[in-house]
Amino acid sequence: MKKYILLILLTFTFLGYSQGQSSVPGFLRAEGKKIVDANGENVILRGIGLGGHMLQEGYMLKVPFSGQQYVFKEHMQELIGEERTEEFYEAWLSNFTQKKDIDSLKSWGFNSVRLPMHYNLYTLPVDQEPVPGENTWLEKGFEMTDQMVEWCRDNGMYLILDMHAAPGGQGHDVNISDRDPSKPSLWESEANQEKLVQLWKKLAERYKDEPVIGAYDLINEPNWSFEEGKNLNGIEDTENTLIRDLQVRITEAIREVDNNHIVIMEGNGWGNNYNGILPPWDDNMVLSFHKYWSYNDQASIQQFLDFREEYNIPIWLGESGENSNAWFADAIGLMEENNIGWCWWPLKKLGFNNPVEIKVNPGYRDILEYWAGEGEKPSEEEAYEAFMQLAENTKIENGIIHYDVIDAMIRQPHSEETIPFKNITVSEKTKIPAAHYDMGNDGHAYKDNVSGNYWVSTGGDRESWNNGRVYRNDGVDLFLENDEVHLGDTEAGEWLQYTFQAEDAGGYKLSFRVASSKDSGKAAVDINGKEAGEMEIPNTAGEWQWQQLGDIEFQKGENKLKFRILEGGFDLQTIKFEKTK
Structure with missing residues (x-):
């Protein structure tokens, strides 16, 4: 009979079952090669990233053009105008992640959430600041983060803040950071770098005493070459001096106001090239790596195991996914056998290989066909209704729950049953x-x-x-x-x-x-x-x-x-x- 209990739980918990008031056991911290809680107990983070929430990527929306959010927004404005586009984004940000999402994640077996943040929900871009060099703070992003903290607190889960879209954009893979290539990148602009430093300091001031915040993930997936003739995405660079220096600056700014939280470093080349970035510069730090589409054997993670051993630092699989259930089960099993926490990507999108699939309504499908040059242009009213239905479909109760994916992530890594x-x-x-x-x-x-x-x-x-x-x-x-x-x-x-x-x-x-x-x-x-x-x-x-x-x-x-x-x-x-x- 036990084998059916999980199935029953999976079938009903998406309705929003809450675990009630609970809290995490104090701040997480790095202790030698382990992440531990306030009681000194080893913690394996089992998490999922909220990709598509604060920051849209084109592939998640199935668009046939360049996948930055600002490009998607421009195409939408051409169909329904600026005012209605803003209405859509208000609905999107309100609907995409709600308390019942976090309640469901807890009941499914996850203990942490990674929040991919877009800086422009917290502060203005440097070229829009009324006073150059100053920082205008926007309440929207902070309020959304406060709400996420509350939902995670209610479920006894950790929330990891992830700077997914940094000012100017942190790489040549422009989709993941909503980067406009016509403007200076993060690495080409001191103003962008300083804004990022000050944003992290602002976040640290706000959350310094909040143990639900598990860690600060400083810069998601830098992918930028600083060496002539090397791969543009930085996978071959040997020095990476600017990436190290900027993360050191951010850490120093955080430590001016917050000595409680783990700081997570990321390497170049989508987070994995640590040439010139090590050794660690803080005693409460975790080394993150990302893993996609590779074999799930010890050799595939050996360099990071070696870093853990050499520098006496915890390591964390900060992002992975976008594969099959078999791959998920094998990868997660490999991580946990090596005492490595993990965070999957993403919770939901317009696609089938994640826990929640957002349904494509017929009107939005017509828009995609129009954008691809294969259909007629919809009227403004038709397009508006389709976009608003898309925003409505992001609610978990309107999505398709893929229990086979959840089973592959939570149960199958530990059971052949x-x-x-x-x-x-x-x-x-x-x-x-x-x-x-x-x-x-x-x-x-x-x-x-x-x-x-x-x-x-x-x-x-x-x-x-x-x-x-x-x-x-x-x-x-x-x-x-x-x-x-x-x-x-x-x-x-x-x-x-x-x-x-x-x-x-x-x-x-x-x-x-x-x-x-x-x-x-x-x-x-x-x-x-x-x-x-x-x-x-x-x-x-x-x-x-x-x-x-x-x-x-x-x-x-x-x-x-x-x-x-x-x-x-x-x-x-x-x-x-x-x-x-």
Whole structure:
């Protein structure tokens, strides 16, 4: 019965269940190679980043143009005007993250949140300051942060402040920092650097006595080369003097007012190039690294383990994700085996491989087609309604909760046990969608020939693990057609497992709804570990047909059906059970 408890929790907690008033056990701090709480207990941060909230990135919005937020905003203004665009952003900032999001994260098993901040919610850009060199402080960002602190406090969770968009922008990857390349970057402007220093000091003054704040992540993913002839994003630079010096300046400004909080450093080259940045310059500091699309083996993190050992400093996987469930489970398992906390990216976007998927309303889809040159320009009213519906869809109760992703992050790193995707009871006549195979690790709940994206390690193309990119985030290839999900792109050696309850022991006729344009499809079915039979999958000219296997004996209570693909090339939509005796 225990195996169903998690499923029940996952099914209901997104409604906004609150843990009640609670608090974290004091300030986090760096103690040797560990992050510890006020009681000296080792803390593994299990977190998620709120990407898309304060700072939009184009890929999260599926836009067909340069992905900076200001570019998206300009395109929106062309359709609905400045006043309505501001109305949209007020709704977006209000809806995207609410208390029920943080309540849900806590109930799912997370203990921390990383807040990617856009500096322009806290202060004006340098070229808009009424008095050059002065700082105009804006209440919006601080009020939003105060609210996030309160929600995290209510749930006993840590909040990590992450400067995701620094004044001027911190890299050539312009999307992640909303950078305008026509203006001086953070690294080309002393005024931008000083504004960043003063912003961090202002934040530290405000939150110096707040233990819910877990740490200050000073500059997200610097990616800028300072050496001629090197990769523009700084992955090859050997000195990185300015990156170190600016983070030292920020730390000194913070320490003028706040000696309580951890300071998190980041290297060049999207956070991972620490040449010239080490050694650490503060005794309450954590070294962050980011990990995407690489193998999940010890070698992939060895340089950071070496830094931890050499400099006696905790390390933290400050950002990772954008991959498959199998990759998530393996990566998180690797981190926790090495006592490394982690933070996934992101909680929600217009996409399927994160805990919450924001629905694309038809009007916004029309706008995307117009922007791509494939559709007609919508009227102002049509566009306004579509954008406001998009903002409404960012609320967690209006999104699609991907419990398979949550399971892969929280349970699967520590368990090879499989659990049902849905609670299924087979009676007189029952149908199971093919997409409702069990939740669990690759090789236990299912087997697919491509179950993750490892292009950074392989040097190859980016692979899609779920070729249809819908419904679930495993290697299983699922496709949406006529509002129904089916399994496709089947290959020999792949299989799926289904766990269900039978009301009574006895015989059942098994049928499978399949479609194929080939003559060589073949599958086998195992019941409770024993082969129950094989069947040929005929060429159906791509049309759906029921293919019967025969009478199968099920035991009363739990049964497991494994559908094995012997020769692929066919699609599977539904499994049907009909009791015969």
